[in-house]
Amino acid sequence: MALRRPSSMQATIALHHHNHSLVTLLDPDKALTQVFLTETSGIPQPQHGAYSPRMSGPPVPPSGLQHFGAGAPQGYAFQYSNCTGRRKALLIGINYFGQRGQLRGCINDVRNMTAYLAEHFGYRREDMVILTDDQQNPMSQPTKQNILRAMHWLVKDARPNDALFFHYSGHGGQTKDLDGDEADGYDEVIYPVDFRQTGHITDDEMHRIMVRPLQAGVRLTAIFDSCHSGTALDLPYIYSTQGILKEPNLAKEAGQGLLGVISSYSQGDLGGVASNIMSFFKKATSGEDAYARTLATKTSPADVVMLSGSKDDQTSADATIASQATGAMSWAFMTALKKNPQQSYVQLLNSIRDELATKYTQKPQLSCSHPLSTYHRIQAPSA
Numbered sequence: 580m581a582l583r584r585p586s587s588m589q590a591t592i593a594l595h596h597h598n599h600s601l602v603t604l605l606d607p608d609k610a611l612t613q614v615f616l617t618e619t620s621g622i623p624q625p626q627h628g629a630y631s632p633r634m635s636g637p638p639v640p641p642s643g644l645q646h647f648g649a650g651a652p653q654g655y656a657f658q659y660s661n662c663t664g665r666r667k668a669l670l671i672g673i674n675y676f677g678q679r680g681q682l683r684g685c686i687n688d689v690r691n692m693t694a695y696l697a698e699h700f701g702y703r704r705e706d707m708v709i710l711t712d713d714q715q716n717p718m719s720q721p722t723k724q725n726i727l728r729a730m731h732w733l734v735k736d737a738r739p740n741d742a743l744f745f746h747y748s749g750h751g752g753q754t755k756d757l758d759g760d761e762a763d764g765y766d767e768v769i770y771p772v773d774f775r776q777t778g779h780i781t782d783d784e785m786h787r788i789m790v791r792p793l794q795a796g797v798r799l800t801a802i803f804d805s806c807h808s809g810t811a812l813d814l815p816y817i818y819s820t821q822g823i824l825k826e827p828n829l830a831k832e833a834g835q836g837l838l839g840v841i842s843s844y845s846q847g848d849l850g851g852v853a854s855n856i857m858s859f860f861k862k863a864t865s866g867e868d869a870y871a872r873t874l875a876t877k878t879s880p881a882d883v884v885m886l887s888g889s890k891d892d893q894t895s896a897d898a899t900i901a902s903q904a905t906g907a908m909s910w911a912f913m914t915a916l917k918k919n920p921q922q923s924y925v926q927l928l929n930s931i932r933d934e935l936a937t938k939y940t941q942k943p944q945l946s947c948s949h950p951l952s953t954y955h956r957i958q959a960p961s962a
Contacts, residue, residue, distance in 0.1 A: 644795065645949070657949040660798035660882040664741040668696055668707040669733045673721045673749035673772050676712055680750065683904035686711045688748035688804060691905070695913050696744060699920065708732060712772045721749070723771040723780060730788045739796030745789065748906050751805030754779065767811045769803075786813040790948060793881030800957065801885040804906035812885045814946040815878055820932065822925040822953045883948035884924055884955070886912065886931070888941060908943060911935050916957065923956045 644656040672689030675681045689711055696702040708729045710721040718725060733743055753765040768779035790812060793799060803811045810817070819825050888908030900910050908931070915930035916922065922930060928945040935941065945951075 641952070655878060655880070656795070657878075657880045658739065658795035658882065659952075659955065660742065660796050661740050662742040662798055664738055666700070666702045666706055666742045666744070667733055667737075668693075668702050668744040668746070669729050670707065670709050670744075670746045671721050671726060671729075671749065672709075672711045673770070674712055675750065675772060678775075682749065684899075684906050684909075685748040685804075686713055687904055688906045688909035689746065691913060692746050692802075692909060695916075699916070700742075700744075702744065721771055722773045723777040726769075726771050726780060727784075727788065730785065734789055734792050734797075734799070737793055737797045739794065741797050743797065743799040745799065745801040746804075746909070747802070747811075748804040748909055750774075751803065751811065752779070754781065769805060769811070782811050782813045785811065790814070790879050790881065790883050793879060793883065795880035796882065798882040799884070801883070802909070802912055803885065803887040804908040805888060810944075810946060811887055812883070812946070814883060814885055814948050816947040816950055818925060818928070818945045818947070818951055820925070820929050822951070824950070879948035881948060884951070885944075885946050886924070886928065887944045887946070907935055907939050907941065911943070921956065923954055924951065925953055925955075927957060 641659065642661070644658050646656055670689045670692055672685040672687075674683060674685050689709060693704075693707060693709060696707070697704065710719055710725055710729060712721055714720060730745075733745060737743060747769055750770040752768050752770065754768050767782040769785075770779050771777060789799065789801075801812055805811070817825055886908075888906065899905070900907075911931045911934035912927075914934050915927060919926075919930065924945055924947075928943060931943045935943070947955075
């Protein structure tokens with residue numbers, strides 16, 4: 580089983596924190612179900628209990644402009660898409676043939692996803708751009724230039740109720756954040772086939788190209804099957820498996836920071852105690868500032884939802900399932916939807932994690948450009 584990050588990279592595990600109760604801080608799983616920042620306290624949380632599994636599918640989200648709540652730009656609103664308009668898809672699969680860190684399943688992921696979108700969601704082949712590194716046409720190679728050009732194509736002339744789909748399967752990683760919008764201090768990146776010559780593509784670039792231009796009522800569903808992809812589109816609203824808004828990884832950072840304090844104290848290292856406490860609060864403040872900045876600058880009036888294969892500090896698996904090389908996330912996404920096509924995004928997140936739980940440690944993530952309704956579901960299959 581290979582990992583979907585370039586082999587020359589070392590995993591960057593960034594810790595996060597927040598000033599919460601000691602019990603919560605030392606139990607990150609519990610903390611993930613809580614809202615951490617006061618900036619988000621006014622954001623409406625999803626409503627639970629009204630949806631019954633006996634229904635044919637989750638209720639349709641409300642129509643018209645919806646308000647963000649506290650933390651977002653004042654007067655800003657968003658609109659859900661009913662996905663009755665044009666459908667366009669961009670699918671990128673990179674095996675990195677002949678390079679160190681070569682993968683085996685990414686092109687298969689794109690082939691499988693292409694067929695799935697056509698069969699179950701009404702996407703036409705002429706409305707898809709497919710970039711894979713097994714193609715002879717230079718314009719179909721997943722180079723940095725071609726990927727950026729295709730991203731612009733995907734969102735060009737998008738109108739309310741259009742349904743756009745983005746799928747990336749390949750290497751992912753992290754690099755030092757330069758604009759202060761990342762709570763962990765690192766931008767997430769993807770690696771084109773020619774990244775050694777042209778460099779990577781950052782989450783800031785992908786957000787600027789694929790999210791910022793979209794108007795209210797346009798749906799973009801993005802699937803990232805790569806390492807360190809948790810916030811690969813820089814969407815500010817991140818949800819737990821309970822459908823509760825969270826700020827990613829702050830509890831984990833807090834737990835690690837306090838463990839450092841406790842360890843220094845137990846060893847009689849009072850200097851270490853002071854240092855850990857100073858670092859703890861300094862990072863907490865910078866993490867809150869980064870999240871507030873993201874909330875204020877990365878919200879969108881459009882309907883953007885992303886499912887990623889792992890947390891920002893995790894790797895994603897290049898696996899073999901049913902004798903076929905595939906990405907674990909791509910496989911789990913399609914498998915979960917085949918079992919139950921009428922799922923909300925929160926239900927789908929849980930289904931994907933269930934598919935992966937027995938063999939993989941990666942934890943897929945759900946993020947959104949706006950507060951997410953519990954009922955918000957994957958694009959309804961065409962009639």
